Amino acid sequence: MALIVQKFGGTSVGTVERIEQVAEKVKKFRERGDDIVVVVSAMSGETNRLIDLAKQICDQPVPRELDVMVSTGEQVTIALLAMALIKRGVPAVSYTGNQVRILTDSAHTKARILHIDGQRIQSDLKAGRVVVVAGFQGVDDKGNITTLGRGGSDTTGVALAAALKADECQIYTDVDGVYTTDPRVVAKAQRLEKITFEEMLEMASLGSKVLQIRSVEFAGKYNVPLRVLHSFQEGPGTLITLDEEESMEQPIISGIAFNRDEAKLTIRGVPDTPGIAFKILGPISAANIEVDMIVQNVAHDMTTDFTFTVHRNDYTNALKVLQNTANEMGAREVIGDTNIAKVSIVGVGMRSHAGVASRMFEALAKESINIQMISTSEIKVSVVIEEKYLELAVRALHTAFELDAPTARGE
Ligand code: ASP
Ligand code: MG
Numbered sequence: 001m002a003l004i005v006q007k008f009g010g011t012s013v014g015t016v017e018r019i020e021q022v023a024e025k026v027k028k029f030r031e032r033g034d035d036i037v038v039v040v041s042a043m044s045g046e047t048n049r050l051i052d053l054a055k056q057i058c059d060q061p062v063p064r065e066l067d068v069m070v071s072t073g074e075q076v077t078i079a080l081l082a083m084a085l086i087k088r089g090v091p092a093v094s095y096t097g098n099q100v101r102i103l104t105d106s107a108h109t110k111a112r113i114l115h116i117d118g119q120r121i122q123s124d125l126k127a128g129r130v131v132v133v134a135g136f137q138g139v140d141d142k143g144n145i146t147t148l149g150r151g152g153s154d155t156t157g158v159a160l161a162a163a164l165k166a167d168e169c170q171i172y173t174d175v176d177g178v179y180t181t182d183p184r185v186v187a188k189a190q191r192l193e194k195i196t197f198e199e200m201l202e203m204a205s206l207g208s209k210v211l212q213i214r215s216v217e218f219a220g221k222y223n224v225p226l227r228v229l230h231s232f233q234e235g236p237g238t239l240i241t242l243d244e245e246e247s248m249e250q251p252i253i254s255g256i257a258f259n260r261d262e263a264k265l266t267i268r269g270v271p272d273t274p275g276i277a278f279k280i281l282g283p284i285s286a287a288n289i290e291v292d293m294i295v296q297n298v299a300h301d302m303t304t305d306f307t308f309t310v311h312r313n314d315y316t317n318a319l320k321v322l323q324n325t326a327n328e329m330g331a332r333e334v335i336g337d338t339n340i341a342k343v344s345i346v347g348v349g350m351r352s353h354a355g356v357a358s359r360m361f362e363a364l365a366k367e368s369i370n371i372q373m374i375s376t377s378e379i380k381v382s383v384v385i386e387e388k389y390l391e392l393a394v395r396a397l398h399t400a401f402e403l404d405a406p407t408a409r410g411e
Helices: 016-031 046-057 062-069 071-088 120-128 153-161 199-203 213-222 278-286 312-329 349-352 356-366 387-400
Strands: 003-008 035-040 092-096 102-104 111-118 130-134 137-139 145-147 170-174 194-196 226-230 238-241 255-259 261-270 290-297 302-309 335-337 340-346 374-376 380-386
Touching: 003 153, 016 035, 016 071, 035 071, 035 374, 046 062, 046 071, 046 102, 062 145, 071 130, 092 120, 102 153, 102 255, 111 153, 120 130, 130 153, 153 170, 153 213, 194 199, 199 213, 199 238, 199 255, 199 340, 213 226, 255 387, 261 278, 261 312, 261 340, 278 290, 278 302, 278 312, 290 340, 290 374, 302 312, 312 335, 340 387, 356 374, 356 380, 356 387, 380 387
Parallel strands: 003 035, 003 170, 035 130, 092 130, 102 137, 170 226, 194 238
Antiparallel strands: 102 111, 137 145, 226 238, 255 340, 261 302, 261 335, 290 302, 340 380, 374 380
16 A cells, blocks of 8 residues: 655646546545545636735735735635545545644745644544645744745645655646657657656756746655656656666656746956956846856957856846946946747766767757857756747757657647
């Protein structure tokens, strides 16, 4: 008999009919004899609706009150699901985060889980009940309701699985797994059987929206096997684990991630002296702007160019800050560019294979795509290119790294 934590996202509990379907599914698992803890999100759109309501009162609602408000979305779905289970003769009980002591810090709207006391849940499981827990919410040591950041129910699921030492944490969603890349861009994208935590973390931080980043970090840290599955279609989904077995079939690249959310800034003709990177990026970070990729060119005439990327939302702000710095330093000019995109190849297989980056560059060269910036890590190579070539680049790389499915889905 296994203990499984099953998390259902907003679209999976978006209507009463769907909640009934989820109840049917949970019932089937229960009948196999497994112990089940279910974590649910709010009905899709509900959290946004609540935030909009608050914003009608004021632009920046007090975070504590916002948490009191947005946590209600999940309180509705836990009760509905418990009712649907009980109606089917499956003993069930629903709990808010507070009731099962999901203890967090006090950072409202982005709280971190500190501790979960699994006792109450364990005794319900022993008594044969399915336990339905509200995702996304917790409570701080003073009894204030907190929330874990958008998409936080994934983290609730993983944290509960870790605390209860569950055999698996299953994340049910509206896709049937993690894909080699976005199937809307590459028709031949394939569902991955398996991916490592590390790879998934890179994919998530590079823009794949299947799982909340923090939940993947958490799962990796506590080694909780995670499986992404479709809520209403049968299938094995994608397993995310620590396991990095050196099999012959291990592909070099597991996936291709991309995003259009970045913008590039260049400051030209800055003196090539110690401390220059700090002088340029210090004010940027003081303005709370996160920098992603950085390139500093080698100087020839005692001056150099310095380029970095930021989130597109921060672009205007960053440009202003950089212009100020440029004036102070007497730099030649500042140039900004929002027509860029980042494409990354991700795979633990890179560790044991040489020439992965050059294979990437070759594939892009064949399509005459100019690379503007490059960055690498142990399991990732990212390039910045002109945005209009993004889809072409992703398709070319998908083919070059032999990720294409034998036939496109639906053919
Ligand atoms: N309901 C929350 C949100 O929409 C948490 C979640 O769905 O995971 O962000
Ligand atoms: Mg989600």
